[in-house]
Amino acid sequence: MPNIPVTGDAAVWLLSQYHDGPCEDAGTGKCGTAATYIGPFKRFCNPCALRRQAKADLADQFRDRQLNFKAAIDAGLVLEETRRCTFEESRPEVEQRNEYNYAYLRDWTGGENIMLYGAVGAGKSYAARCVLVKAALDFGWTVSETSGFRLISESKSRHWDKGAHHVDAWRTTRLLLIDDLDKAEYKTHELYYLRDILDRRAGNNRRTIVTANMDMQGLHEHLCRLPGVNRVAVDACLDRLAPLRETNMAGDSLRWNQLSGNPGSFNTGDAK
Numbered sequence: 001m002p003n004i005p006v007t008g009d010a011a012v013w014l015l016s017q018y019h020d021g022p023c024e025d026a027g028t029g030k031c032g033t034a035a036t037y038i039g040p041f042k043r044f045c046n047p048c049a050l051r052r053q054a055k056a057d058l059a060d061q062f063r064d065r066q067l068n069f070k071a072a073i074d075a076g077l078v079l080e081e082t083r084r085c086t087f088e089e090s091r092p093e094v095e096q097r098n099e100y101n102y103a104y105l106r107d108w109t110g111g112e113n114i115m116l117y118g119a120v121g122a123g124k125s126y127a128a129r130c131v132l133v134k135a136a137l138d139f140g141w142t143v144s145e146t147s148g149f150r151l152i153s154e155s156k157s158r159h160w161d162k163g164a165h166h167v168d169a170w171r172t173t174r175l176l177l178i179d180d181l182d183k184a185e186y187k188t189h190e191l192y193y194l195r196d197i198l199d200r201r202a203g204n205n206r207r208t209i210v211t212a213n214m215d216m217q218g219l220h221e222h223l224c225r226l227p228g229v230n231r232v233a234v235d236a237c238l239d240r241l242a243p244l245r246e247t248n249m250a251g252d253s254l255r256w257n258q259l260s261g262n263p264g265s266f267n268t269g270d271a272k
């Protein structure tokens with residue numbers, strides 16, 4: 001049985017390289033006919049049998065991944081609506097405005113963390129969720145998602161210390177999406193919780209995608225300006241996102257620096 005370590009487009013390519021040899025019984029009509037001596041099974045020539053087995057393996061693998069993904073949704077680790085976020089169904093007008101970003105995200109192989117920043121309505125969250133779905137189904141990665149708001153509300157609950165399932169998932173799933181990382185009023189001790197998550201992820205081959213209205217430099221300044229937050233805590237936190245690729249998503253709305261020039265003031269009344 002062929003062992004196929006890769007999936008998606010790469011697997012289809014491999015199949016075509018190694019298992020797409022010509023049918024040895026081509027033209028004879030023998031391939032795929034009933035093999036009377038072993039019951040109801042059909043017999044196939046070697047290339048055809050390998051090809052069928054490889055396809056069946058891929059189908060099994062894909063079904064397992066879909067089940068795992070559904071389990072993550074059922075467990076509240078992934079939002080139900082994320083299921084509908086796929087590159088296949090992304091809005092063409094959003095993709096057109098972000099042609100290079102989408103090409104990058106579609107081709108992302110998990111080598112670095114991603115920060116998608118831009119105005120509200122630019123499609124950051126949607127694009128980030130497309131990557132999440134791709135990682136779950138094409139790579140077979142464990143995935144989970146949260147937001148800046150949710151991190152803070154959880155840090156006020158007892159879930160954190162008790163090692164609740166979702167908090168543990170944020171620390172350990174191969175991919176974590178933190179939506180609207182900048183839209184929460186962190187305090188220094190709450191940054192500790194964010195750092196706790198990112199600490200556990202760093203150096204363990206885990207990847208994190210964050211979305212925000214501002215780029216990393218803007219986010220750094222924004223966090224440093226929040227009352228009671230000190231720069232050392234901010235540095236300790238954001239450093240854990242390296243290696244990071246920052247990607248600016250264009251949108252219909254104006255960018256924050258055109259609105260106010262002050263990232264700090266952008267944090268209020270900014271409904272999704």
Ligand SMILES: [Zn+2]
Nearest residue numbers: 023031045048
């Ligand atoms: Zn054949």
